[in-house]
């Protein structure tokens with residue numbers, strides 16, 4: 484089944500508005516199978532805010548979502564929705580009494596119910612007419628108004644995602660929890676669906692916690708991004724704050740591959756074969772790692788100025804050249820991305836320059 488562009492979706496601005504809530508994790512501890520999975524996990528989402536939880540596999544992202552949903556009990560700390568405690572040690576308010584919506588990776592649609600019945604399922608508390616009105620408005624918004632009598636298996640992957648979205652926002656929850664909502668969609672479709680989903684979340688003004696392991700997705704969707712590591716937040720901020728000022732080398736590595744050069748601070752600079760990098764605030768003698776992003780951190784040219792090097796690998800990635808460049812004085816090649824240039828080939832001698840704006844320096848232990 485083919486999927487078309489965003490024109491498939493209904494009119495923007497037509498999703499019903501939720502009464503967004505504050506969602507607060509306060510020093511939440513969860514232990515599973517003898518392991519600490521959430522460790523004094525604290526995070527507060529303001530009403531209407533979209534926060535993305537980003538982290539390696541096993542860092543505890545899904546567990547945090549299950550805790551918010553009331554599916555996973557906590558062993559310490561508390562979860563509050565609008566200041567009401569919904570989880571604490573020995574207390575778990577059931578999922579259906581929390582005013583939350585859920586949207587999972589596999590969409591969890593009911594296969595034996597029609598598209599319309601899937602959406603109506605979450606609206607059982609309303610009268611028949613009100614429920615039908617709300618369900619049909621949600622289906623219209625996601626462009627499925629003409630599919631209400633079909634069954635989920637008759638929809639494409641992208642359409643199933645839309646149905647899952649319609650079902651989760653139709654009851655106008657005050658908090659929406661989304662676990663890897665786009666991971667089963669192919670890359671081409673993901674961008675449109677992501678953009679439309681974001682627009683629906685904004686329209687409903689629902690407080691949203693989105694789990695993803697994709698940094699780009701987190702940066703596009705989140706008002707704030709929380710980087711989770713071993714069940715704790717390693718860093719939280721806007722996408723641009725975390726990208727520009729990652730808290731440590733691991734956080735920086737999460738957002739892009741890096742070329743890393745070990746150095747020692749002397750005269751306020753970290754020396755590298757590509758030239759010195761200013762490191763204000765670090766004492767002379769401090770061992771550091773200079774981390775260079777492949778896009779923007781370095782540039783190469785066939786002519787001076789720059790440090791001499793040679794292209795030893797090159798892939799063309801639809802308009803972008805991904806190159807490995809060996810430079811005198813370094814044991815490992817530098818990774819470099821720049822707009823494709825057919826005149827630059829493997830084996831070519833080049834000159835490499837550093838752009839300190841896109842270079843990060845971290846003190847080593």
Ligand SMILES: Nc1ncnc2c1ncn2[C@@H]1O[C@H](COP(=O)(O)OP(=O)(O)OP(=O)(O)O)[C@@H](O)[C@H]1O
Nearest residue numbers: 515516520538539540541542543544545546547696
């Ligand atoms: N029921 C369980 N019993 C024992 N260990 C569990 C259980 N559920 C999760 N874990 C462990 O808790 C850790 C965190 O799991 P969680 O699913 O929250 O991670 P995640 O960050 O969402 O990972 P992924 O991106 O792979 O989904 C993992 O090491 C996992 O193996």
